[in-house]
Amino acid sequence: MAYLSVILPTISPFISRFYHNTTTLFVHRSSPFFLPRCHISTLTAPAPTTPAPTIISIPQIPIERLFVPPEVDISSGMHTSRILAGSNIVLGPYGNDAGITAAEYVKSSVNRDQCPADGFPEFALVGRSNVGKSSLLNSIVRRKKLALTSKKPGKTQCINHFRINDSWFLVDLPGYGYASAPNTLRKNWVEFTRDYFLHRKTLVSVFLLIDGSIPAKKIDLDYARWLGENKIPMTLIFTKCDKRKKKKNGGKRPEQNVEDFQGLIREFFETAPPWIMTSSITHQGRDEILVHIAQLRNYWLKH
Numbered sequence: 696m697a698y699l700s701v702i703l704p705t706i707s708p709f710i711s712r713f714y715h716n717t718t719t720l721f722v723h724r725s726s727p728f729f730l731p732r733c734h735i736s737t738l739t740a741p742a743p744t745t746p747a748p749t750i751i752s753i754p755q756i757p758i759e760r761l762f763v764p765p766e767v768d769i770s771s772g773m774h775t776s777r778i779l780a781g782s783n784i785v786l787g788p789y790g791n792d793a794g795i796t797a798a799e800y801v802k803s804s805v806n807r808d809q810c811p812a813d814g815f816p817e818f819a820l821v822g823r824s825n826v827g828k829s830s831l832l833n834s835i836v837r838r839k840k841l842a843l844t845s846k847k848p849g850k851t852q853c854i855n856h857f858r859i860n861d862s863w864f865l866v867d868l869p870g871y872g873y874a875s876a877p878n879t880l881r882k883n884w885v886e887f888t889r890d891y892f893l894h895r896k897t898l899v900s901v902f903l904l905i906d907g908s909i910p911a912k913k914i915d916l917d918y919a920r921w922l923g924e925n926k927i928p929m930t931l932i933f934t935k936c937d938k939r940k941k942k943k944n945g946g947k948r949p950e951q952n953v954e955d956f957q958g959l960i961r962e963f964f965e966t967a968p969p970w971i972m973t974s975s976i977t978h979q980g981r982d983e984i985l986v987h988i989a990q991l992r993n994y995w996l997k998h
């Protein structure tokens with residue numbers, strides 16, 4: 696399989712814009728004492744970032760399994776379409792302004808009504824406890840501790856809003872499945888998270904995180920099915936793709952786990968949902984996620 700990886704000339708103009716941004720200092724809006732056990736962020740500014748996604752111009756994925764963003768026509772021939780590396784996402788016309796110049800913690804909410812009312816588009820990270828949601832958020836914004844992480848499942852317990860570039864939100868959510876927290880609390884997380892998904896008008900896409908280093912789990916398949924049945928836009932983010940095959944993990948490589956997961960959820964969706972392989976250790980997929988977010992966000996803002 697010969698991959699031709701190039702940095703597209705189409706991306707370069709907006710990349711250069713983000714190289715020379717000045718550093719901004721942020722002041723927290725809420726006190727760390729406001730909601731105990733919820734998110735507390737650090738008072739540091741992120742380095743300006745510039746996504747440099749790898750584009751694969753020779754697709755390895757059948758056309759019907761590609762995620763084709765709006766206003767992209769790939770019928771003229773596959774050789775003209777461009778796919779973000781480690782994903783099934785075709786690059787469209789809305790991938791501009793993908794860089795991060797500022798990221799700040801805004802607030803923790805325990806129900807939808809408490810969430811910020813700015814009307815900014817938002818992207819929410821959900822998945823099993825410990826799958827790597829908070830770590831991925833930190834990887835995306837290039838900050839080690841903006842979102843709090845832990846080896847112990849159940850660290851994130853609220854709907855945590857992080858404002859990016861003063862114009863959109865990344866939202867860190869509690870996990871589902873096993874967590875070191877009482878049953879009633881976990882049930883509560885499931886309820887407010889689902890209510891948030893069903894009714895939050897500014898939610899552009901749910902990012903459903905799946906551990907790419909292990910075979911598919913029923914609880915994840917059920918979650919994907921629930922999102923599909925409720926027609927909630929979803930992107931599958933495969934995490935921990937730096938962990939290579941181990942016997943105890945079913946002996947399969949992340950690529951195979953990703954492929955298997957697609958097959959198992961195909962019947963729940965009319966069209967293939969977008970997916971991206973990531974690692975918060977190597978930062979694989981970070982730039983590709985940013986371009987994907989930009990495509991969805993810019994289209995959402997325009998319509």
Ligand SMILES: Nc1nc2c(ncn2[C@@H]2O[C@H](COP(=O)(O)OP(=O)(O)OP(=O)(O)O)[C@@H](O)[C@H]2O)c(=O)[nH]1
Binds near residue numbers: 822831852
């Ligand atoms: N090898 C590897 N480890 C990871 C990766 N992402 C997260 N981890 C580890 O997985 C553990 C859980 O990470 P978190 O980011 O706290 O997971 P979470 O999904 O936010 O967990 P909860 O908030 O408890 O639901 C930590 O020990 C991380 O260091 C990854 O990409 N690769």
Ligand SMILES: [Mg+2]
Binds near residue numbers: 828829830844850851
């Ligand atoms: Mg977390």
